[in-house]
Amino acid sequence: MSVLARSVGNAFRNKVRTAAVVAVLAVAIGLALAMLVANQAVSAKVQELNASVGTVLTVNPAGGQGFEGGGEPLTTEQAATAAAVPNVSSVVGTTSLRLRNAAEAAAQTAAGAPTGPGGGQGGGPGGTSATTLTTSLTAAIDAGTLGNRNQAANGTTGATGTTTQPPRSLPITATGIGAEMDSTGKALTITDGSGLGDYTAESANALLGTTLAEKNGLSVGSTFTINDQTYTVAGLFDSGTTFGNNALYVTLPTAQNLAELPDELSSMIVTVDSLENVQSTKAALETALGTDKADVTQGQNLETAVSSLGSVRNISFIAFVAALGTAGLIILLIMVMLVRERRREIGVLKAIGAPNRTIGLQFVLEALVLVAMGSAVGAAIASFASGGIASALINTNTTTTATPTGPGAGLPGGGAGFPDGAGLPSGGPFGGASQLLTSVTASASPGVIAAGIAAVFGVAIIGALVPALLTARIRPIEVLRGE
Secondary structure, three states: OOHHHHHHHHHOOOHHHHHHHHHHHHHHHHHHHHHHHHHHHHHHHHHHHHHOHHHEEEEEEOOEEOOEEOOOOEEHHHHHHHHOOOOEEEEEEEEEEEEEEHHHHHHHHHOOOOOOHHHOOOOOOOOOOOOOEEEOOOOOOOOHHHHHHHHHHOOOOEEEOOEEEOOOOOOEEEEEEOOOEOOOOOEOOEEEEOOOOOOOOOOOEEEEEHHHHHHOOOOOOOEEEEOOEEEEEEEEEOOOOOOOOOEEEEEHHHHHHHHOOOOEEOEEEEEEOOHHHHHHHHHHHHHHHOOOOEEEEEOOOHHHHHHHHHHHHHHHHHHHHHHHHHHHHHHHHHHHHHHHHOHHHHHHHHHOOOOHHHHHHHHHHHHHHHHHHHHHHHHHHHHHHHHHHHHHHHHHHOOOOOOOOOOOOOOHHHOOOOHHHOOOHHHOOOOOHHHHHOOOOOOOOHHHHHHHHHHHHHHHHHHHHHHHHHHHOOOHHHHHHHO
16 A cells, blocks of 8 residues: 555544544634735735825815815926925826806806805816806716705705705816826726826816716717817726716816816825835925915825734734644644554554655655645635634724814815715725725635645644654664553
């Protein structure tokens, strides 16, 4: 009988014990694999934060954010000044506009409704147009209770004298931007069609949010109007929220010309070359632009977010090592017990000339059979448990950071393109570090599982080989006399 066949047979010699050993190993291995998956997921999230969100600064007009506040608008000259600051890798300007459905705007005018910023139809401060911009598009979101309540508070609905004002729908946000990114500095997720090409040149193309396009029955190649000018849908994007998809993007010069403010910007998205240089670059930008002319902000408390994730990563790695060591200890104890039970068998093998390596290999292969079965069950456990374990670690070891306050707080640009952050959790997609932390997704990828199982097999080999070799060194006559 070959060594392999004998090892497999020995593994199932006592089926009840084998089942118990496999069950215990499955729990230990499953926990180790789940911790490894959680560690990899958190590490990937930290890398994502450092590479994208963590290096983004937003410059707003001093005293103004989005469509609220005061202050003087930013200019293209200030964008050039910001670009010259050390460690700044790119500066992208934005111009934000509010669009009203043309038919609705006409009805409001006929009813005597205000059309300026107070009426909610114009843009407002911060470099946005104070002129009513109309479009053939219909907003994809109904005002609902909150929208009607806000409009009533602003005097945009209800009765004026004896005239009843028709209710307003939510405005459509149009953002002119100088690169293929959203107003938070993240790359646009285009689901159909293509981008706008040169974002620094005027264009008759536009990108529409998926819900806005669906509401208006538009697709790539369809046309619509803004202020009686025709635009073609070049692509559709998905921002991840219904509110964010009730929007459209055009190139920066296009929006500036629509607003009749060719040199003004609503905000600037400044990308720093590394996370380590963010604070020094923020201070340099404030000095270069002047704190009385520009507010420089980060989207959220990233240092706290990354620090919290780092703690979770360390804890998950320590737990992985501990679970791996537990699995190795289980193998060691089981093999010590099996070796002691088979001292006579080892003596007979030694007596007939079996070398030490053959005896050691037999027990190692037997241990690997047990580990293989435990790993199969443990991998299944890890695939189901890793997400819950990662969430539990994050919820236990992180604290909610303070969410910025004020209109549009938490949104780069103060919600440029997302007035007041309405409709977005925690004041916007970057309203607090806690939202970033809980967005960690742990999935048991084949590569991570394979790496974990390889580590388990390595520990199992050591755990099985040590007692087998120690016993194999005994002379056969001593073993048989003891029996």
